[in-house]
Amino acid sequence: MYDIIAGVAIGVVLGTISGLIPGIHANTMAGILLSVQGALLVVAGPAALAVSMFSALVTHTFLDAVPAAFLGVPDADTAISVLPSHRMCLEGRAGEAVRLSAIGGAFGTAISLPLFAAFYFLLPSLQGYIDWWIGIILITFAGILILQSESPEWSFAVFMVSGILGLLTFRYSWLSWNTLGDSSFLMPLLTGLFGISVLLHTKHGKMPPQENKGVSLSLRDIAKSGTAGTVAGAVVGWLPGLSNASANAVLASIFRIEKEGEGFITATGAANTANAFLALAAFYAISRTRNGVMVALSQGDIPPVTTLLFAGALAAFAAYILTIVLSGSASLFSGIDARKLGFAVIGFVTILCLVFTGPFGLVILVLATMTGLVPYYVNIRRIPCIGAVMLPVICWSFGLL
Template identity: 60%
Template sequence: MPELFAGLFLGLIMGIISGLIPGIHANTMAGFLLSFQAAVLLILGPEAMAVSLFSALVTHTFLDIIPSTVFGIPDADTAITVLPAHNFVLKGRGSEAVRLSAVGGLYSVIFSMPLIILFFTLLPLFQDYIDWWIGILLIAVAGVLALSSESPEWFTAVFLTSGILGVFTFNYPYPAAGIAGASGILMPLLTGLFGISVLLFSSGGVMPEQVNNSGLGRDSPILKCSLAGTVAGAVVGWLPGLSNASANAVLASFINYDEDGGGFIVATGAANTANAFLGLAALYALSRTRNGIMVAISLIDLPPMMLLAAFGALAALAAYLITFFLAGRMGIFKGLNVRNVGITVIIFCVILSFILTGPYGLFILALATAVGVVPSIINVRRVSCMGAIMLPVILWSLELM
């Protein structure tokens, strides 16, 4: 038992680091830990190592909202969430945005526990049918988003253009030559579509004072949005080829982030955490890995599933408290020049893309930024850029790619 809690503590540290550093995913920290696999296994044992890996993933789902909120830098989990969360910061409600996401994540742990057992015991019986319907589901979601947009024609054009870019990126990731290589190619793709392209249109002025409120949401139905996010995250956590970004796109078809930004933040926070827990169930039930963390866990002797789920819940509680605490410190950004911060973040993203993926990553970043500025120019919702994730999955599901 002491080794398991040591693994939990190690996972918390890794998740905090990966969550707070823009562009770094928990998968990166998993790779770092696996490089010392022999020593960690010798000291802690396989069960504690699995606990540390899963705890890092769960912790990351709570902490990664902070750089997305403050600086507008997306990762694969927070791409669409950047938009309402960063707007909260510019209105002096940054701590509220962070805490809303944490509340959604904590509720999703409660909702996910029975879903883990249900999915593990029931869904494998219907998996062949489920796999085929992924593409149909995403086509329906894309259709709802297009028809509910300001201009269905322009929305469809942006969706398909970003989708073609996504297909190209996923089919040809191999020229990426940085330290992350092909596995890091999502970083420049999503940063261009949802990060730099937004920052290029940021206004001037200074960061306003951040109100340190409770973050329980004065106009957002917490339980309803948490449940919706949990269901979306659970579905994509189970289905192959889908990611947190896909879950957030599905949520955007039901919750308008322009009209109910707080509710959308709660829902996406819940989806990201639920995705981690149901991805664990998929590993044990189907031997399918949904991310680098699950790949790393599958390489060692698997402990009981509910043991990992229980320690993941403890990690979620600790990460929730840490996130709430850090949200109260967001006043340190008061008075920063918004334009200068945006320029600094753009430079950081360019450098990080080069370090992670080399010159090819900069090429993808430039293309993604060019596509990402279009929604601002023609005034359609930026969720149209989720075609970069959704179209490749649709084609894969229908066996067209």
């Protein structure tokens, strides 16, 4: 029990750091833990290392909602949800956006635990059929996204251009410095498409007073959104080649983000956390690693699955409390010049891209920003930009990559 508590504590600290700093993922923290595992084993047993890695992943899925809402800067997990979150920030409701995401994460944790058993025992025998259908499923959801848009022609064009940019990014990711691991090249891609391209059009004026009230969604709507998000995150957590961004793209075809932004934020919060738990199920059931944390787990002593599930639940509880507490800090942004804040954030993430991914990352950042600006000028939603993630996965599923 000492090893579990120690591991959870370390994981929560590292997951909080990775969640609050754009561009740093829990995968990075797993790599750090592997590099210092000798020292960690002196303090605690081998189970603590695995527990800390998984706890960091779960914690990250809660805390990454804070920079998405307060700063309008996404990571790979919050690419689409940053749009309604930052809009709520400009309406004085940033704290509510963070709380909704935390509630979704808690909901996703609660439902993921029974789903874990169902996936673990039932799906391995069906894996061959599941792998074959991935591309078809994503093409279906991409078609729904495009046809539901204001201009299907422009949406298709944006989807394809962003998809081609994603293909180039994945294909030549070896040019990236990969300072923070193999997935760091996603930072400039998604930051340009969903972050900087939005911040460049921030209007002049001061940030409105940030309210520190409850949430506007009813319990029924929370349950509905949380269930949808958990199912999407669970499916993506099991299927190969997919990420949280893919789950959020699927949810974007279900929710009308402009009118149902609160529900969408709750759903994506649930999806991100459910993805972490069901990725663990895929790791134990069929020995497939869905993210960098699972890869790191495979390189050490693997504790019983019940140990990691218990640790993940403890980490989720601690992360939920931390996220709710931090949501109250939204008032610190009241009265700040919105445009100056936006340009300060742009400068900060540009420096991060240079440090973490090198010149290759800056090129991708510029191209992604230019692509992300197109929806603004042709008056369509920015959701089709998720083609940057979906198109590479579709091509991979058909053996084209």
